[in-house]
Amino acid sequence: xxxxxxVLDIDGTVTNSKKEITQKTKEAILELQKKGIPVxxxxxxxTKGIVAVADELDFAEYGSYVLAFNGARIINWKNKRxxxxxxxxxxxxxxxx
Numbered sequence: 171x172x173x174x175x176x177v178l179d180i181d182g183t184v185t186n187s188k189k190e191i192t193q194k195t196k197e198a199i200l201e202l203q204k205k206g207i208p209v210x211x212x213x214x215x216x217t218k219g220i221v222a223v224a225d226e227l228d229f230a231e232y233g234s235y236v237l238a239f240n241g242a243r244i245i246n247w248k249n250k251r252x253x254x255x256x257x258x259x260x261x262x263x264x265x266x267x
Contacts, residue, residue: 176202177210177237180223184211191226203232210235210244217243 178184184199185191199209209227213220217238224236229247236245244253 173207175208175210175235177212180211180213180215180220184223184227191223196227199227203228203234208232208234210237212237212241214240217245 178199181189184195202209209229209232211220211223211227211229211234215238217236220236220238224230224234224247227234229236231248233246233248236247237243238245242254245251
């Protein structure tokens with residue numbers, strides 16, 4: 171099976187109870203990105219509440235994604251292309267990935 175995208179929640183998944191990214195988690199996410207698999211971090215937070223996590227995981231280098239406002243805003247962190255979504259169609263979803 172080949173993966174096209176890995177989507178992870180931030181709180182309690184990417185970060186621990188101290189709101190820190192462990193070295194093991196960081197290494198695993200970086201390894202996926204190096205293999206060409208984009209990663210998306212999802213949160214109900216506004217975009218500014220996700221920036222530090224995306225930057226620590228080198229999302230800009232690999233073209234991974236930030237899903238803010240419970241997925242209502244999707245941003246390709248490399249080119250900062252923003253998708254404001256009310257509803258996605260199959261076409262929208264394929265273009266984003």
